[in-house]
Structures are given as C-alpha cells and as structure tokens.
C-alpha cells in the first residue's frame with residue numbers, strides 16, 4: 309500500500325472512530341428523561357394539556373434537568389430554580405438565543421425581538437425597551453395607571469359579572485396604548501380593543517411555543533390545514549392579518565398625529581424623534597409590537613388570577629384590605645401573591661444554547677429548546693412549605709411571615725432575556741390591586757346549578773389564563789362608590 313493510501317485510510321479510520329465515540333459519549337451523558345420511541349422520540353408522549361405539571365411529575369423521577377427528543381430535536385426541561393439560574397443566568401453568553409418557532413413566524417410575529425436570536429436587531433429593540441421601561445422611568449406612567457385603575461373599578465361596579473374580564477383586559481390595553489402610542493381609549497369600539505381581542509383569540513388557539521408539529525416539521529406549512537399535523541395553518545390564515553395590523557397601525561397613527569403637531573408623548577414618538585438616517589423603522593415596529601404582545605395578556609391574566617384568588621379566599625381578602633386601609637408599612641403583599649400564586653407564563657419563553665455545553669456531568673446539545681418550568685419552581689417543596697396552599701404571608705420576612713423567596717423573581721424569566729416590562733407590570737398590578745382592595749368586595753359566585761368555584765383552573769398556552777372566571781364584585785361601602793365616582797367625574 310502506498311504511503312498516501314495508507315495515510316488516507318488511517319485518517320478516515322480515526323475520524324470514524326472519533327465520531328462514533330463522540331456520539332456514544334453524548335448519548336450516554338444526555339440528561340435523563342422518560343423513554344421515547346424509535347425515530348419519533350417523545351412525539352407521542354408529549355402532554356396535550358397541563359404540560360408544566362406533567363413535566364414536573366416526570367422530574368420527580370428523572371431529576372431537575374430532563375432531556376426529551378421530538379423528531380430529532382432536543383428539548384431540555386429545567387424544573388428547578390437553581391438549574392435555570394446556573395444555565396440561563398450565569399451562562400447567559402451561551403443560553404440567550406431563542407429557538408426558531410416556525411408557527412409564530414408564520415403568524416406574523418416578526419421582527420419582534422422576543423423571538424429573535426441574541427444579536428444586533430434583538431439588542432437594538434431590547435435597548436429601546438430598557439430605556440423607556442426602566443425602574444426610574446416608569447414613575448412617569450403612574451398618573452395614567454391610576455386613572456385607568458379608577459375607571460376599571462367604576463366599570464366593575466356598574467357592569468354584570470360576565471363583563472369583568474373584559475374590563476380588566478381594557479385596563480391593561482388602556483395603559484399600554486397610552487404608553488406605546490399616546491392614545492387614550494374612550495370607547496368600546498376603539499381599534500386597539502378590537503386588535504387586542506382578536507390577537508387574544510388567536511394566541512389562545514396556538515398552544516405553547518413548540519406545541520405545534522409545524523415547529524418540528526416546517527414542511528407542513530405547505531400543506532392544507534386538513535392535512536394531519538397542519539391544522540395550525542387555519543389559525544395562521546385567520547390570525548395573521550390582525551397580528552400584521554398591530555405592527556403597522558400604531559406607527560402610522562403616531563406619524564399622522566406628529567405631522568399635524570398633535571402627537572401625545574409616547575414610546576413611538578420618542579423613538580421617531582431620536583431616529584437618524586439609516587435607522588431601520590422595522591426595529592421600532594418590532595419593539596412597539598412587543599409591548600402590546602408581551603405586556604397585555606400577561607398582566608391581564610395576572611389580574612384575573614388575583615381577583616379569583618380573593619373570591620376563593622375571603623380571609624386573605626379581609627387581611628389584605630386591612631393592610632391597604634391602614635397603609636402603615638406600605639406592604640406590597642397583595643401584588644407579590646398574585647404574581648407568584650400561579651405562573652402566568654408557566655414554561656417561560658424558551659431559550660436556546662448557541663454551543664454545546666456540559667452541566668453537572670450532563671451534555672446539553674447546541675440548538676436544544678430549553679424550557680424553564682416556572683410553574684414547577686413555585687411548587688418546589690424544598691423551597692416552599694405546602695406549596696399548593698394559598699398563603700400569601702409566606703413571602704413576608706420572618707417572624708411575621710414565612711420568609712420564603714419572592715416568586716416574582718422567577719415569574720419574569722431569566723438572564724439576558726428577562727422580561728423588559730417587569731417594572732411596568734409590577735406597578736400596573738400594584739395600582740389596580742390596591743384600588744380594587746380599597747373599594748371592592750369580591751365574592752365567590754355560583755353557576756346556574758348553584759355550584760361555587762373551588763379552585764382556579766388554567767388553560768394551556770404560552771400564556772396560561774383561567775379557564776373559568778366567576779365572582780361578584782360590589783362596592784365595599786357607599787363611601788367607596790362615591791369616592792370612585794367623584795374621581796372619575798373630576
């Protein structure tokens with residue numbers, strides 16, 4: 309054998325051995341997980357409902373870092389706060405990309421930075437949010453939030469129970485619309501209310517990110533919606549026009565007002581005024597849309613959870629009202645409890661490692677879809693005593709309370725992709741909750757068969773919303789009612 313041929317065989321042989329060895333090594337040390345099927349992996353075992361709770365149950369057997377595989381795509385489920393912190397936060401340089409979610413792109417959520425990989429456009433948009441929604445800057449929004457909260461309470465007093473959720477949603481949309489576009493909602497047929505309602509309907513049908521077969525087999529987008537696995541294409545057809553409208557309408561309206569000198573201060577106006585030749589307007593559209601898309605449903609859902617929790621736990625309601633009445637110590641307990649009680653974004657927004665990584669001897673492949681199971685973190689018995697019981701005082705410092713960690717640290721996600729609207733959401737919720745507690749009594753309501761609610765059930769989705777909402781809200785006293793009327797008429 310010539311020397312050249314000999315060398316070639318040697319190199320090729322070594323490469324094959326190394327590749328086989330590496331594959332075996334990786335397969336051997338991937339994080340544990342339930343057994344899958346050949347070729348399709350866990351496709352048929354993926355939970356169709358309650359995924360965060362099913363994953364949490366699996367984690368009791370397989371541990372806080374689990375590996376699943378669907379059609380060749382690795383998924384990592386982080387069930388503990390420590391694992392999420394170690395990877396998504398401390399190794400932020402590696403874990404700050406987003407996976408590609410074909411369904412969300414087809415729906416028209418581009419170029420929104422919440423879905424973009426870590427990089428230039430993502431950081432331009434994130435920077436726009438951070439400067440406008442900073443802890444310091446949000447003080448400017450208090451008057452708007454207070455005005456909307458008073459309007460909310462009056463609407464709750466005057467409307468039948470089946471309208472409560474609609475008015476709570478309007479409270480949130482009213483705030484975001486003023487902040488993003490300087491527009492105040494004054495009528496029920498406002499375009500922003502129509503757009504946000506239509507988007508909610510779409511998002512309620514899409515399921516969590518990675519919940520669609522189209523994400524794993526993008527080829528399915530070219531098939532009709534009746535084709536097995538392509539059902540979501542029907543939602544794309546109906547939902548996409550309004551999602552695109554949300555990208556165009558606010559900017560167009562602000563520009564029209566700006567041209568005639570009537571634009572009110574807003575996020576869009578400030579960015580337009582800062583814009584220089586060569587700046588890409590698409591980035592502004594993405595950032596503005598993200599405030600609506602990421603801020604409305606999350607804050608609204610958290611508020612509905614709070615109201616239901618108060619209806620279900622009258623003793624906690626009375627205690628919180630007493631604290632609000634006295635205001636001594638200015639505790640912000642009610643807001644903490646509603647952000648922490650049930651996770652609004654139960655599986656967070658998935659992260660994606662941009663390179664292979666090792667964690668506690670386990671191999672995390674580059675490109676995996678990494679979910680932080682936020683819902684599970686609130687159920688961790690090593691952190692929270694009797695985690696499923698409703699005990700808001702658990703978050704208070706000892707000895708008055710349980711001294712347990714404040715869940716809102718987790719509810720807003722991790723690392724370099726942590727929620728940019730967390731201070732705004734916190735402040736909107738605090739103002740709404742304090743206003744409701746100070747002026748309203750919330751009681752559990754019976755259905756047509758006389759049954760009252762016994763707990764809160766959440767539906768599935770990127771944002772999980774209560775599936776049943778029943779309660780009756782009335783003024784705590786004639787004085788409270790008069791006070792709200794007086795504020796709103798002045």
Ligand code: HEM
Pocket residue numbers: 421422423434437598599600602603604606607610647652653656657658659719720721722723724725726727728729730732733
């Ligand atoms: C109670 C209300 C809210 C909750 C529970 C919440 C929760 C979350 C969570 C869990 C994430 C994923 C973070 C991660 O990837 O680790 C997130 C991301 C995000 N949130 Fe929120 N959020 C809320 C309100 C808001 C508001 C009011 C806004 C803006 C006005 C907002 C804007 C965003 C954006 C833009 C992202 C993506 C950040 C990025 O990818 O870099 N959120 N949020």
